[in-house]
Amino acid sequence: MSxxxxxxxxxxTVHxxxxxxxxxxxxxxxxxxxxSVPGASKVFRGSVTAYATDLKHRLLGVDAELLARKGAVDAQVAGQMAAGARRFLGADWGIATTGxxxxxxxxxxxxxTVFVAVDGPFTQGSGSARGGKVRHLRLxxxxxxxxxxxxxxxxxLLLEELAGDQTGNERA
Structure with missing residues (x-):
């Protein structure tokens, strides 16, 4: 456990x-x-491992046209994956990885090349087809x-957003 x-x-849990x-x-x-963290069952709703590109659309609602045009390794795809996880699994926050x-x-x-994303109550584009906050990594x-x-x-990335939420500051 990290x-x-x-x-x-x-x-x-605090929030x-x-x-x-x-x-x-x-x-x-x-x-x-x-x-792996004790007490995670109070806050963890679930996950979708959408390894295949078509599952990103079918299970997470990622725009099929976007996937066809850009492929699965894309900032917008990551944002839409996070938003889809949040929406379909009924969570306050959604996070995603693709790369x-x-x-x-x-x-x-x-x-x-990796994109990580978070979608939540205070993220830019939250809940929209655009997705929330995305970070592009070159690892x-x-x-x-x-x-x-x-x-x-x-x-x-999620911790940054949660820390902003804790202080009452919205993160854009």
Whole structure:
């Protein structure tokens, strides 16, 4: 269990809010990290591991045209995945990961290209087709390192939003 996951669970508990996860390249690692924290059942709604591109549309509501035009490794796709997780799993917050862990490039994107996203009550574009706050990462390392850094990064992004929520400041 990471300290970031423990802090996510703590802050969600303090706020009385919940989180849902949409994962692609991390294949369930984000959900595993959160649920390794004692008390996570109070705040964790569930997750969708949509590894295949068509599942991002069918299960998470990502725009099919966007997927056809940009592929699965895209900022808007990440934002829509987070919004879809939030909406379909009935959570206050949705987080998402999509990217290329390797060994080969995908959708014209280099290995290490990752997008992490959060959608919640105070994120820009929250609940919209546009999705919430998205961070573009260029990661180095092997497949395992890229995946683990993606987990750390999406939890850090959620923590930033939760910390803003705790102070009463909206994060845009």
């Amino acid at each position: 300290s970031a996951a423990a802090e996510v669970v703590r802050l969600l 009385g809010t919940t989180v849902a996860v949409a994962e692609s390249l991390t294949g369930g690692l984000v959900s595993a990290e959160i649920t 290329v862990a390797g060994p080969d490039p995908q959708d014209g994107q280099a290995v290490g 180095n390392g092997d497949r395992a390192e890229i995946r683990m850094e993606s987990v750390r990064s999406v939890l850090a």
